[in-house]
Amino acid sequence: MATIGGSTLSAFAMNTKARLGNNRLTWLTVVAVSILLKRALKARSRTKLIADARQVAREVKEDLEFDEYDIIIIGGGTAGCVLAARLSEDPSLRVLLLEAGQSGRTLKETRIPVAYSLLFRTKHVHQLYTEAQDSANGKRKFWPRAKMLGGCSSINAQMAQIGAPADFDRWGDIIDDDAWKWHNLQRYFRKYEKYVPHPEFPDVDLSVKGKDGPVEIGYFSEVSEGSKLFIKACQRVGIPYSPDFNTSKGTLGVNKVMTFIDEKGTRVSSESAYLTHEVLARPNLKVVVNATVTKIITEKVGDKVKAVGAEFAKSQNGTRYRVKSRREVIVSAGAVHSPHILLLSGIGPAAELEKHNIPVALDLPGVGDNLVDHPVVDLYYKNRYKDSPLHVKPKSIPDVFRLIASTLQYQILRTGALATNFGESAAFVRSDDRKLFSESDYPDKLNDTTSADNSPDLEIFTTPMAYKDHGDFTFPMHTFAVHAVLLRPKSKGTLTLRSASPWDAPVLNPNYLKEPEDLQKLVRGVRLITKIAKEEPLASRLDLGDKEALLDSDTHLKTDEELAELIKERVETLYHPTTTCKMAPLEQGGVVDSHLRVYGVKGLRVCDASIFPEIVSGHTAAAVLASAEHLADIIRSELRNA
Numbered sequence: 001m002a003t004i005g006g007s008t009l010s011a012f013a014m015n016t017k018a019r020l021g022n023n024r025l026t027w028l029t030v031v032a033v034s035i036l037l038k039r040a041l042k043a044r045s046r047t048k049l050i051a052d053a054r055q056v057a058r059e060v061k062e063d064l065e066f067d068e069y070d071i072i073i074i075g076g077g078t079a080g081c082v083l084a085a086r087l088s089e090d091p092s093l094r095v096l097l098l099e100a101g102q103s104g105r106t107l108k109e110t111r112i113p114v115a116y117s118l119l120f121r122t123k124h125v126h127q128l129y130t131e132a133q134d135s136a137n138g139k140r141k142f143w144p145r146a147k148m149l150g151g152c153s154s155i156n157a158q159m160a161q162i163g164a165p166a167d168f169d170r171w172g173d174i175i176d177d178d179a180w181k182w183h184n185l186q187r188y189f190r191k192y193e194k195y196v197p198h199p200e201f202p203d204v205d206l207s208v209k210g211k212d213g214p215v216e217i218g219y220f221s222e223v224s225e226g227s228k229l230f231i232k233a234c235q236r237v238g239i240p241y242s243p244d245f246n247t248s249k250g251t252l253g254v255n256k257v258m259t260f261i262d263e264k265g266t267r268v269s270s271e272s273a274y275l276t277h278e279v280l281a282r283p284n285l286k287v288v289v290n291a292t293v294t295k296i297i298t299e300k301v302g303d304k305v306k307a308v309g310a311e312f313a314k315s316q317n318g319t320r321y322r323v324k325s326r327r328e329v330i331v332s333a334g335a336v337h338s339p340h341i342l343l344l345s346g347i348g349p350a351a352e353l354e355k356h357n358i359p360v361a362l363d364l365p366g367v368g369d370n371l372v373d374h375p376v377v378d379l380y381y382k383n384r385y386k387d388s389p390l391h392v393k394p395k396s397i398p399d400v401f402r403l404i405a406s407t408l409q410y411q412i413l414r415t416g417a418l419a420t421n422f423g424e425s426a427a428f429v430r431s432d433d434r435k436l437f438s439e440s441d442y443p444d445k446l447n448d449t450t451s452a453d454n455s456p457d458l459e460i461f462t463t464p465m466a467y468k469d470h471g472d473f474t475f476p477m478h479t480f481a482v483h484a485v486l487l488r489p490k491s492k493g494t495l496t497l498r499s500a501s502p503w504d505a506p507v508l509n510p511n512y513l514k515e516p517e518d519l520q521k522l523v524r525g526v527r528l529i530t531k532i533a534k535e536e537p538l539a540s541r542l543d544l545g546d547k548e549a550l551l552d553s554d555t556h557l558k559t560d561e562e563l564a565e566l567i568k569e570r571v572e573t574l575y576h577p578t579t580t581c582k583m584a585p586l587e588q589g590g591v592v593d594s595h596l597r598v599y600g601v602k603g604l605r606v607c608d609a610s611i612f613p614e615i616v617s618g619h620t621a622a623a624v625l626a627s628a629e630h631l632a633d634i635i636r637s638e639l640r641n642a
C-alpha cells in the first residue's frame with residue numbers, strides 16, 4: 001500500500017525523480033522532501049478498513065448462506081462516506097460499505113492541496129475517456145474519476161462553491177417536492193459544513209454558515225498574486241465583488257473561492273471528514289476496500305423487482321463474493337459508475353441491455369441518459385514576475401531547492417506553493433449581462449438556461465499557472481491561466497455499455513458543444529477573459545507583448561469565429577458529470593423519485609451526482625454532500641415511522 005511511511009516513496013516523489021533522472025543529489029532531495037512531507041502530514045494507515053473480503057462476505061457457491069446487512073452502500077466516494085457515517089449512527093442498523101479502491105487519506109497527494117493531479121494517471125483513478133466529440137474537433141477527452149475512499153472529493157480542486165440557490169428550487173420543481181428547494185435543502189449544506197473564519201475575509205455572514213459539521217471549509221488555501229489582481233480587474237470590467245458566493249441573493253460576482261481545506265492546510269475529503277476513527281470503530285459499520293461491485297442482485301417478488309444484495313470481487317478474475325441486504329442497497333458509485341452498475345444488473349433501457357445479452361430485470365429508459373458536464377476552456381498568459389509555482393513539478397536543480405523551501409514553508413506555516421488548490425479566484429456571470437456583453441457586439445438573444453435571473457451561466461476562474469492535458473503538460477515559462485466554464489449547457493449526452501463485463505468502462509458521450517448556443521455562450525466567456533486580462537491591475541502582471549505561440553497574448557485580436565475554433569480545439573471537462581440517474585418523474589426520463597428510490601425496484605436507491613435533476617451552476621461536490629445528508633435523514637425518518 002502506498003502509505004507515507006518507511007521506505008515507500010509515493011508517486012509524488014517518484015514523479016519528481018522520473019522528471020529529474022538518476023543522480024545522487026536528486027535522490028537526496030527526493031528523500032528529503034518525502035521525509036518532510038511525512039512529518040508534515042502525520043497520516044496514519046486506516047487499520048479498521050477491511051481488505052479481506054472473507055471477513056464480511058461468502059464466496060458465490062451454491063451451498064453457502066450469505067452474510068447479511070441492513071444496508072449495503074456501493075461506492076465509498078463523496079456521497080458514500082456521508083451515508084455510511086450517518087446511517088451507522090443508528091446502532092441497530094448493520095451497514096456495509098463496499099469501495100473499489102483503497103483509502104484515499106493515506107496517500108499524501110490527497111492531503112497536500114496542490115498535489116492531486118499527480119494521481120490522475122495512477123491506479124487510484126479510473127482512466128476514462130469520452131467518445132470522440134463530434135462538435136469539438138473529434139477529440140476524445142480524458143475523464144479521470146477517483147477510485148478510492150472519499151471518491152472525487154479526494155482528488156478534486158477543493159473549491160467549495162455550492163451552486164446558485166435557485167438551482168435547487170429548480171430541483172424541487174422538477175421532482176415536485178419542496179424538500180429539495182433551497183429554503184429546505186440549505187440546512188443540509190449547513191449540516192455537513194464547519195466554516196472556520198479567516199481574518200482576511202471578515203465579510204462572511206457567519207449566521208448562515210454551518211458551525212459544527214464534519215467538513216471544514218474556509219479560506220486556508222494559498223492565493224497567487226495574479227488571482228488577487230484578477231478580482232480587482234473583474235470589478236473594473238463590471239463584475240461586482242461578492243463577499244460570499246453562498247448568498248440567497250444569488251451567486252453573481254467575483255472573489256476568492258472558499259475551499260475544502262482545513263486550518264492546517266490539508267484537504268478535507270468526505271473520507272477524512274466522515275470516516276473518523278470513532279466512526280470506523282462502530283461495530284455496526286464495515287468498510288471494505290478493494291471491493292468492486294459487479295452487480296446488484298435482484299429478485300422477482302410477484303410482479304415487483306426487489307434488490308436483495310450485491311456481488312463483488314477484487315479483480316477481474318478474482319473470487320466473487322456475495323452479500324445480502326435486508327432493507328436496501330444504495331448505489332453511490334458516482335455519475336459514471338452508478339448507471340453502469342444498474343445497467344450491468346439488468347436495470348435500464350431494455351434494448352440496450354438486450355444488445356449485450358443482459359437479462360432485463362426492469363426496463364428503465366432513463367438510466368445513463370441525460371449525461372451532462374461542465375465544459376471548460378483555458379487561456380494561457382505569461383507571468384512577467386516569474387513567481388508561479390512552476391517548481392512544484394521541478395525540471396532543474398534550482399527548482400528542486402525551491403521545492404524543498406516550499407515544503408518547509410508548507411510544513412511550518414501551512415502556506416506557499418504546496419497550499420494552493422489551483423482554482424483560486426472565480427467570477428460568476430451571466431452571458432446575457434449587457435454590461436459585460438453589449439448589444440452592439442452581441443445582438444443575438446440566446447436562450448436562457450439559468451435557474452433564475454440572479455443565477456449565472458458562466459464561471460471565469462484563475463489558476464496560478466497554466467497547464468494542458470490535465471497537468472501532464474507544464475509550460476516551459478512562468479504563466480498564469482484564466483478559464484471559462486459553461487455552467488448550464490444545453491447539450492446532453494449518454495452513457496451506454498461497452499460490453500456486459502463490469503471491467504469494461506462504459507461508453508461516455510457528453511456531446512460537448514453539440515448545441516450551437518453552448519458554443520456561443522463560451523465565446524462570450526472567452527471574450528470576457530481577454531478583456532479582464534487587458535484590465536489593470538492584472539494587465540501589467542501579464543506580458544501580452546510575449547508572442548510565444550503557446551500563449552494567448554494576441555487572443556483578444558481574434559474574431560468571434562476564431563474564438564469559436566479555439567474553443568472547439570481546447571474544450572475539456574471540468575470533471576463534473578451529473579444527471580445519469582436523474583431525480584425526476586418517470587415519464588420525464590427519471591430514474592429515482594424524491595426519496596432517491598429507483599422507480600419499480602424495491603429496496604434500491606441511488607445517491608450521488610448522478611441524481612442531479614439538472615447540473616448546478618457551480619461546483620458539484622457540495623450538492624453531493626448535501627444530497628447524501630438529506631437522504632440519511634429521509635431514511636432515518638422512514639425507519640422511525642415504519
Ligand SMILES: Cc1cc2nc3c(=O)[nH]c(=O)nc-3n(C[C@H](O)[C@H](O)[C@H](O)COP(=O)(O)OP(=O)(O)OC[C@H]3O[C@@H](n4cnc5c(N)ncnc54)[C@H](O)[C@@H]3O)c2cc1C
Pocket residue numbers: 074075076077078079080098099100101144145146147148149150151152153155156157158159160161291292293294332333334335337341423574575576577607608609610619620621622624
Ligand atoms: C479532478 C477533479 C476536480 C474537481 N474539482 C471540484 C471542485 O473543486 N469543487 C467541487 O465542488 N467539485 C469538484 N469536482 C467534482 C466533485 O468532486 C464530484 O462531482 C463529486 O465528488 C462526485 O461525488 P460522487 O459521490 O457522485 O462520486 P465519487 O466521489 O466519484 O464516488 C464514487 C465512488 O464509487 C466508487 N466506485 C465506483 N464504481 C464502483 C464499484 N463498481 N464498486 C465499488 N465502488 C465503486 C469509486 O471508487 C468512488 O470512490 C472535481 C472532480 C474531479 C475529478
Ligand SMILES: *[C@@H]1O[C@H](CO)[C@@H](O)[C@H](O)[C@H]1NC(C)=O
Pocket residue numbers: 001050051102289290
Ligand atoms: C488492494 O489491492 C491492491 C492491489 O491488488 C494491493 O496493493 C493493496 O494492498 C490492497 N489493499 C489493501 C488495503 O489490502
Ligand SMILES: *[C@@H]1O[C@H](CO)[C@@H](O)[C@H](O)[C@H]1NC(C)=O
Pocket residue numbers: 315316317
Ligand atoms: C481474466 O481472464 C480472462 C480470460 O479468462 C483474460 O482474458 C484476462 O486477461 C484476465 N484478466 C486479468 C486481469 O487477469
Ligand SMILES: *[C@@H]1O[C@H](CO)[C@@H](O)[C@H](O)[C@H]1NC(C)=O
Pocket residue numbers: 444445446447516517
Ligand atoms: C433557442 O431554443 C430553441 C428551441 O430549442 C431553438 O429553436 C433556437 O434556435 C434557440 N435559439 C438560439 C439563439 O440558439
Ligand SMILES: CC(=O)N[C@H]1CO[C@H](CO)[C@@H](O)[C@@H]1O
Pocket residue numbers: 165186203204205208209243244245246247248249
Ligand atoms: C443563503 C445564504 O446563506 N445566504 C447568505 C450568504 O451570505 C450573505 C452575506 O455574505 C448573506 O447576506 C446571505 O443571507
